[in-house]
Amino acid sequence: MISWPYCFYPTTAIFVDDQTSFLNALKHRLSSKLSMDCFNNPTEALNVIQNSNVTLSQDLQPLFSIDDKILELETDVIQQTYIGLHLDILSNTIYNSQRFATKSVVIVDQMMPELDGISFCKKIKEYPIKKIMLTSNSDQSIAVNAFNEGLIDQFLLKDSPNLEAQLLQKIQTMQRSYFELRAEYTVGGLTKAVPLISDSSAIAFYEQIKEELQAVEFYLLDRWGSMLFLDQHGTPTTLVVCSTQNLDVLSQVAEDQDEHAISESLMRREKLVFFPKKLDYMRPVTEWRSFLHSVKQFPDQQDLFYALITDPLHQPVNINNIRSYQSYLSM
DSSP states (O other), rough: OOOOOSEOOEEEEEEEOOHHHHHHHHHHHHTOOOOOOOOHHHHHHHHHHHOOOOHHHSGGGBBBBOOOHTOEEEEEEEHHHHBBBHHHHHHHHHOGGGGGOOOOEEESOOSSSSSSSSHOOOOOOOOTTTEEEOGGGHHHHHHHHHHHHTSOOOOEEEEEEEEHHHHOOOOOHHHHHHHHHHHHTTTSSSHHHGGGGHHHHHHHHHHHHHHHTEEEEEEEOOOOOEEEEEEEOOOOEEEEEEEHHHHHHHHHHHTHHHHHHHHHHHTSSSEEEEOGGGGGHHHHGGGGGGGGGEEEEEEOOOTTEEEEEGGGGOOOOOOGGOHHHHHHTHH
């Protein structure tokens, strides 16, 4: 089943080739766009991979779990933001630049005297890292067989005239696949709890937002399908998704406290309320105005609305503490 990963961030690609000059040339051209570790000794690369990866079921399990205490709450308003991804753990993730050091993809040359690419990939067959093989025309059949057997995930001709562009494209695809595979192991029944992440039209909409924002990271925020996006510089944008039921509850709360204008804007589906911090739920309705955002109908979802929030003061994270991908590449 196709689904949207509950989180994604750029990770590190490992290049393994006995030709140091080839590795140096790639690093010179790609290091400003891609986190990469290069090895001209396959044994050293194996040690790094075998010591830096855990099983798929362990990798991101702490990042996502549904809080039983919040599930027990009757107030749907509170559940909107705080069911799903634990924001304190999310904060620990985006404030830590070492998330980008995760080893997600290995690009290995087939023709190496000490250990050829096929033998290398066999030694890491059970690891979640994605595998791309570089091969020559004469060895292409070897790569095809390895791909068909599931030993590698992609292969490229090493002498391709547009090798660098192809590498970037395939590495990005494999990084995404890495997170998708991890999600299958760690999320379990999440697709039932968050239907949007397995809805094809919603996935297309998420992808559209990601491209428009030039986002390189995203994180699921709640069971409605709200997302936090970060661009290469760590600038956050929050896509808030809200149900008609939630809007009705908030409208009634505002009406009960004689805030008729706020109540009407919610009832007419002109505004939604987004509280970026947990304590904001304790604010009286008279202070809600700064938390109101214009809404639009979520594509192909009759009972869902959304707002795209760019104001730094209304993000669910501390923007000053975010460690961006750009800063990591510059280290």
